[in-house]
Every structure is written in structure tokens, then in C-alpha cells.
Amino acid sequence: MADSALGSRRPGRWLSRLLIGVVLLAVVLGGLWTWFSLSWSYSEGERAGILQKFSRKGWICKTYEGELALYVVGGVAPQIWHFSTRDEELAKQLSASVGRHIRLHYTEHRGIPTNCFAETPYFAESFTPVSGGEQR
Known part of the structure; x- marks a missing residue:
């Protein structure tokens, strides 16, 4: 009878x-991180x-990604800085500002x-247009 009680337990449980x-x-831990x-x-x-480019990208996880052309000196190729945003309202405003000179926070x-949250570690929080910022 003692053997049947021990035998009923599964050893891999x-x-x-x-x-x-x-x-x-x-x-x-992954969720907390x-x-x-x-x-x-x-x-x-x-x-x-x-603001050179702004788009919504991704196969499954759609993210808003942008490119800011940073001009140091006229006539020199700009440095391209990539950023993301998760704010829908800010994304609409940025999309309407493509081609304009902006100051981005x-x-x-x-x-x-x-990269389901963004393709870059830089998240745009807000921006302000800079006067005379139309790209020619």
C-alpha cells in the first residue's frame, strides 16, 4: 500500500x-525592463x-520615424539625425511640418x-517652428 502511494506521484512534476x-x-523581468x-x-x-522626412513604418508594429537634417555650414552635406515619436497628435503636427526648419525637443x-516601440532611442516630445525655415 505504501508503494502505491509513492507510485502515484509523477517524478517529473x-x-x-x-x-x-x-x-x-x-x-x-522582461516586462519590468x-x-x-x-x-x-x-x-x-x-x-x-x-525636417526632411517623417513616416509611419513597420510590418507589424507601426512606429513614427523622422529625419532631421542638421546643417552646420552652408554648402556642406548635412548630418542626418533619426528620431521617433509615440504621440499620435505630435505625429500629425510633424507630418504637416515636413520641409520646414524646426527645433525639436x-x-x-x-x-x-x-524596435516595436521605436526604431531609434530618441523620442520627440515637442517641437517649435523656426522662422524662415522653408527648404528651398
Whole structure:
């Protein structure tokens, strides 16, 4: 009778519970890291240039991505700076400002685990048009 009580326990049951626990722990830690990297900014600042391109990209995860042409000296090729935004209203305003000189306020979020949130670590927060900023 004692043998039948021991025989009814499956020996691999603790192993499956351990495996489920490890998977759940990995998912929770991944979620916490994603939340932390998106809510905490590494740096913030401003850049000014001509908004050269703004688009919505992605196969599954659609993100708003932009290019700001930074001109240091006239006649020299500009440096292209890439940024993203997650704000729908800001995306509409930026889309309407393509080709104009703007001053963009951004925050940098390092360590985002996937490009489903953005393709760059730089997130546009707001912008102001700079007078006389039409690209010719």
C-alpha cells in the first residue's frame, strides 16, 4: 500500500513546475525592463534642423520615424539625425511640418528591448517652428 502511494506521484512534476516558474520569471523581468526603459529617460535635449522626412513604418508594429537634417555650414552635406515619436497628435503636427526648419525637443531611452516601440532611442516630445525655415 505504501508503494502505491509513492507510485502515484509523477517524478517529473517538480521539473515542469520549475520550468513554468522560470518562464514566468523571465516574462515578468522582461516586462519590468521594458517598462523601466520606456519610462526613464537617459538624457534629454533639443536639436534644430530641417525636417526632411517623417513616416509611419513597420510590418507589424507601426512606429513614427523622422529625419532631421542638421546643417552646420552652408554648402556642406548635412548630418542626418533619426528620431521617433509615440504621440499620435505630435505625429500629425510633424507630418504637416515636413520641409520646414524646426527645433525639436527629445528624450533618449536606452536599452529598449525591441524596435516595436521605436526604431531609434530618441523620442520627440515637442517641437517649435523656426522662422524662415522653408527648404528651398
